[in-house]
Amino acid sequence: MSTNLNNNNEVSFVPPFLKKIFEYIKSTPVWKSIFRVGYPDTMPKRMAVMRSSFYMHIFPTKVGVHGMKIKYGWCMGGITFFLFLLLTITGILLMFYYVPEEHRAYNDMKDLRYVVPFGVILRNMHRWGAHGMVFTVILHMIRVFYTGSYKPPRQFNWTVGVLLLLITLMLSFTGYLLPWDQLGFWAVTVGTNMASATPLLGYEGPFSKYLGIQIDNDIRFALIGGTRIGPNALVRAYVWHCVGLPLIATALMIFHFWRIRKDGFSGPM
């Protein structure tokens, strides 16, 4: 690609005295200790700037030209990860204002809408971002299937991706209960009632009565900490939503990205 890296016809709008100040700052030991490569205007420097930076090193030094095209990859994997970061940031900020307690949770939601500065924007971004993440992760899976990108050597990374899809759905589902309004309460009631129909492990499921499974010791009881959605379910949803599932998702994402980094973007073989 780009062979002529030294552009001599540069038009500068920066006054000369400012340029001198910039050049002085760039020559200081402090600046050089932070940015060790310098402006990456040659190919070796372009490689070095990626390789020598902790954060940039999540990207490869060189990428496949084919996989870069938007019409090929749709950017959906990257957008999903970015939405995860956005949801982490807005989620941490929401945690300052929200207490998962039966009598407080709903009032905290009202405070977020009417009292907390920018609280309504914060909650809206978290909500729409979460719906967006579920949607983009599904689109990402559809794209990977249609381009056959799960073929060797990427078979197991597809498996990890399916688990990440499941974790994304569970993250969204646990978050649904937290506002403690009628919408979330009954949606989670409907969802968790399905667990009581699990064969062998749910009290309404086939064959479970032979194992002594009842309403107070089945899999649904373990999920919601009671026989109906109540304060225990709220705390469980909160802890899974804010700690447990994000940790599992992060562990799986590290693996997912490491494999992509090693295998490169998929392209025609």
Add this chain to the structure above:
Amino acid sequence: MAETKTDAMISTQPGYDRMASWPYFIWVVLLCMFFITILIWTVSMFFNAPLEEAAEWAKTPNPAKAPWYFIGLQELLVYFDPWIAGVIIPNQILIGLILIPYVDTAPEVQGCYNYSRRKFQFVFFSFGIFLWFFLIITGQLLRGPSWEIYWPIIDYPLGGHEWTYPNQILKASQAKLHNLSLPVGITISVIGFIVGMTLPAIMFKKYFKELGIIKYSLVMTHVLLTLGVVGKILLRLVFGIKYVIVTPWFNI
């Protein structure tokens, strides 16, 4: 078994052109981040996240709907008992998805949108995605009180958010349902399974030999399960059949 290619081997493939990540790729990522942030921010400025009245155990809304991504499963509750719709089907979908790379190992078609050489894969996967979203749209937009179908224009003539006219009686289920007797149900299921497993093997001998018996069985089991779900939906809608197999322990 296809040979596993490592990073070094991919980068030496003649068709695999590479370019420095800096600055183009980094720019794409940065612009993408800006675009998504602005999009989410703008949407959040104009549309408030839903917040209904405080949760109350005594007030059951009709209908109580699951979140949109699970509503397809809730929609399946019309046609299946909860242990199938809520447990077996989602688990089987996950198992099926995980199996995909291990049954579809033909290495030549990858990294491009190629329909002609992957017709079966395209059709089956697209059908599954279509079915999933079809159920979601039905459940989310068309289901009203008592989980009956409420059509967008016919049943909300004023374009309001109320389910019906103020004085109109809610819809009641008109369906008269009956079950197949056990021998008939088992016979139909077994014949369907045997024909479904053997007929494609005879019709497409070349593919059967390429796949081998294990991969073929795994693929066809999932195809038949998918068709079984559709078949059960049609049996219910067209013939009013509730259960195909009735036993003292479980019903299908």
